[in-house]
Amino acid sequence: MRNGDRNAALLQITAGAGSAQFDHLRAQLGALDRRVTTVGVTADERASSTRRELTYLVVVFTVLLFMGTLGAGWLIRRWVTRPIDRLVADVRRVREGDRDAPIRASGPPEIAELGADIDDMRRLLDEHRIDAERAREAIEQNAAVVLALRSQLEPEVGELPDGWEVAAQLRAAEGVAAGDCYDIVPLRGDLGLIVVDIAGHGATEGILALRCKELLRASLAADVAPGEAVSAAAEQLGQMDPEVFLTAFVAVVNTEDGSIRYANAGHPPAFISSDDGDIELEPTGPLVGPFLGSTESRWRSDTARMQPGDNLCAYTDGVIEIRNVDSEFFGVERLRTLIRGSRCDEAPAIVKRCLDEAQLFSDGRMRDDATIVILCRTAFDASPVVRSSSEE
Amino acid sequence: MADLQLDLTAGDSATLIAVRGEIDMATAPQLRDLLNRVIDEGTLRVVLDCCELAFLDSSGIGVLVAARNRLGEDGELVLDSPQAHVRKVLEITGVATHLSLLP
Numbered sequence: 001m002r003n004g005d006r007n008a009a010l011l012q013i014t015a016g017a018g019s020a021q022f023d024h025l026r027a028q029l030g031a032l033d034r035r036v037t038t039v040g041v042t043a044d045e046r047a048s049s050t051r052r053e054l055t056y057l058v059v060v061f062t063v064l065l066f067m068g069t070l071g072a073g074w075l076i077r078r079w080v081t082r083p084i085d086r087l088v089a090d091v092r093r094v095r096e097g098d099r100d101a102p103i104r105a106s107g108p109p110e111i112a113e114l115g116a117d118i119d120d121m122r123r124l125l126d127e128h129r130i131d132a133e134r135a136r137e138a139i140e141q142n143a144a145v146v147l148a149l150r151s152q153l154e155p156e157v158g159e160l161p162d163g164w165e166v167a168a169q170l171r172a173a174e175g176v177a178a179g180d181c182y183d184i185v186p187l188r189g190d191l192g193l194i195v196v197d198i199a200g201h202g203a204t205e206g207i208l209a210l211r212c213k214e215l216l217r218a219s220l221a222a223d224v225a226p227g228e229a230v231s232a233a234a235e236q237l238g239q240m241d242p243e244v245f246l247t248a249f250v251a252v253v254n255t256e257d258g259s260i261r262y263a264n265a266g267h268p269p270a271f272i273s274s275d276d277g278d279i280e281l282e283p284t285g286p287l288v289g290p291f292l293g294s295t296e297s298r299w300r301s302d303t304a305r306m307q308p309g310d311n312l313c314a315y316t317d318g319v320i321e322i323r324n325v326d327s328e329f330f331g332v333e334r335l336r337t338l339i340r341g342s343r344c345d346e347a348p349a350i351v352k353r354c355l356d357e358a359q360l361f362s363d364g365r366m367r368d369d370a371t372i373v374i375l376c377r378t379a380f381d382a383s384p385v386v387r388s389s390s391e392e
Numbered sequence: 393m394a395d396l397q398l399d400l401t402a403g404d405s406a407t408l409i410a411v412r413g414e415i416d417m418a419t420a421p422q423l424r425d426l427l428n429r430v431i432d433e434g435t436l437r438v439v440l441d442c443c444e445l446a447f448l449d450s451s452g453i454g455v456l457v458a459a460r461n462r463l464g465e466d467g468e469l470v471l472d473s474p475q476a477h478v479r480k481v482l483e484i485t486g487v488a489t490h491l492s493l494l495p
Contacts, residue, residue, distance in 0.1 A: 199450035242461060243424075243454030247485065266485035286486020289457055321449060367416065368449070 083107025087115050099126050157184045160191065161255045163308070167347035168373040169355055173318065173366040179205030180316050180369040181213050185220055192220040193251040195373055197267065197316040199244060208246065212237060212288075216250055226250040226263035227284055227301035234265075234288045234299075245289025249281070249314045258306040258377055263299045268332070270314035272306055273339040279304060311350065312375040313339050318368035319354070325363045334361070339374070347374045396422050400430070406437035406470075412444040415452030423452065427459040436467040443473035448481055460490055468492055 012018055083106050093101040103119035105112040157166055168182050179199070185192030196212045198205040215236050219229030229250055249270050251262035264270070266287030269280040285299030306312055315335065322330040338357055342350040351374050358370065396419035399410040407430050415423055430438055438459070460469045470492040474482065482488040 197450075199454050242458035243451075245450075245454060245457065247450075266487075268484060283484050283486060286489065287453075289454075290461060317450065 079108050080111070083111045083115075087111065087118070090115070091118060094122055099129070155183055161189075163378055164191070164255055165347040165376040165378055166191070166193075166374065167351045168371065169351050170369065170371045171318075171355060171359075171366065173369050179209055180318065180371040181206070181209040182314075182371055182373050183213050183217055184373070185217055187220060187223075187252060189255060191253040191255055191375075192217065193249075193253060193312075193314065193373060193375060194220075195249045195267065195270075195314045195316065195371060196246055197248070197318075197369070197371070198246045208237075208240075208244070212246055212248065216248065220250070220252060225301040226252060226261055227299040230263045230265045230285065230288065230299040237288065240290055242290055245287045247287045247317075251281075251312075251314075253306070253312075253375065258308075258310075260304045260306060260312075261301050262304065263301050265299050268315060268317050268320065270312060271336065271339075272304060272310050272312050273336065273343065274307060274310040278336055278340075306375070306377045308377050309343065310377050311339055311343060311347075312373075313354075314373045314375075316369065316371040318366070318370035319358055319372055321368060322358045322362045322366070322370065324361050330358050330361050334358075347376045350374045350376070395419070398422060398426050400426065402435075406439050407435045408439045408441060410441040410444070414447035415445065415455070416447060416449045417451040420451035420455045424455045424458070427455065428462070431459065431462045431467075436463060437470065438463065438468070439470040439472055441472050442478060443475070445474060445478055448474075448478045453481070453485055453487055456491065457487060470494060 086104055086106060090101060090103045094103070099122070103115050103122055105115035105119065107115075157168065160166055166184050168184065170180050170182065172180075179197065181194075181196050183192070183194040185194065194213055194216050196209045196216070198209045198212075212233050215233035216229050219232050220226070224232065230248060233248075246265075247267035248265045249262065249267045250265075251260050251270070253260050260281075262270070262281050263285065264281055264283045265285050266283055269282050271281065272279040281302070281304060284302050313335065320330055320332045320335060324330075334357070335354060338354050339350065342353055345353070351372050354372050354374075355370065396411070396413040396415060399412075401408040401410075409426065409430070411423070413419065427438065456469065456471075460467075463469055471482070472494040474493065479488070479493065482491065482493065
């Protein structure tokens with residue numbers, strides 16, 4: 001029939017087969033419709049159920065999330081915020097001056113560890129503070145001693161006889177205490193002149209310099225010759241540390257005739273600046289120090305004379321070892337030239353000029369203590385000239 | 393700060409130390425440490441080659457004196473070829489007579 005077989009179709013219509021088939025088809029369609037309806041209803045019911053479950057889940061999740069957030073907040077506050085607040089409060093109490101207030105190490109391990117570290121630091125700082133306070137108190141106590149020491153290292157120069165002027169100055173490399181010292185000692189018409197330089201600079205060296213100076217001064221006051229005075233001082237000072245030694249220039253000047261007896265213990269030669277040139281007062285013995293066989297060391301006294309118009313300059317090596325920015329030394333020649341060019345000046349002005357020039361020359365750093373003593377013979381004196389002869 | 397360079401050469405009869413630069417308060421400990429080490433090892437004759445030693449101050453003199461004393465009477469501290477100004481410092485201080493100075 002589908003192939004257009006009309007006769008076969010008519011035969012079937014006539015036999016009622018088509019009606020039966022149609023009824024059968026309609027019955028099948030009805031069954032299909034019922035089935036579809038059933039399936040649709042089932043699907044709707046399932047969708048509704050799923051929606052309800054989903055809504056329930058969302059509500060439960062939201063409630064749980066809310067409770068979880070509250071719980072986490074509570075835990076963070078308990079374990080983190082509060083310990084940090086406590087830490088901040090403790091640190092602030094210390095900062096405000098309650099240095100004994102402990103820093104509590106509480107809370108989670110990291111914050112407890114931080115608190116413990118801060119507390120250790122507080123204790124350490126407190127110990128350092130106590131040390132610093134003790135050191136400050138010691139400095140306050142020692143300052144007076146050091147200043148007294150300095151005043152003894154660089155004493156006031158008293159009145160001199162007419163025709164004589166003396167001036168001296170010591171510039172310490174560090175602070176006020178120095179390893180240099182000098183003294184001008186009136187000696188029943190004579191004038192004692194002492195310059196001592198201890199290797200090194202500072203309070204310890206200053207004390208040794210002072211001891212040496214007092215020993216020399218006592219010997220000169222007892223009319224002991226300069227060379228013997230150095231020997232006596234060396235003996236009295238005894239054994240010093242292996243690298244500690246001193247150099248000294250000791251002179252006794254007769255203010256009547258300008259004659260000088262001097263000893264030079266390994267010290268840079270003092271010199272007399274005169275019209276005829278400079279006369280060096282050379283070493284008369286070694287430095288005073290821990291030499292092998294030092295008991296055999298002897299210091300002799302030599303003599304010289306100052307004429308009217310002459311200047312005597314005694315200095316320590318700190319003066320001539322001052323350097324400029326090119327590492328060039330100030331040197332003894334510059335010092336001599338300065339003294340020669342200052343022969344009409346008064347002694348204080350000469351000292352000041354020499355040290356100012358040296359300072360100006362320097363690279364701004366004093367490596368060693370620097371001392372200059374200038375003795376001027378200003379009045380006319382017709383005494384015969386005797387220069388630098390040995391007095392064994 | 394001044395520089396000091398010390399080069400050590402150990403020999404059979406003596407230890408030679410070439411000294412270059414300056415010996416002052418800052419560098420003297422370098423020389424002291426080396427001399428102490430050499431002397432502690434039993435050297436009796438130490439020769440310092442000083443031809444390139446530019447400066448020697450009282451700190452350096454202290455180190456030389458101490459080293460000379462450590463060497464004892466059987467030992468010898470030789471300063472070879474010191475420059476004129478170094479030699480003069482040693483002579484003024486009287487240290488030269490306790491050391492052996494070579495020209």
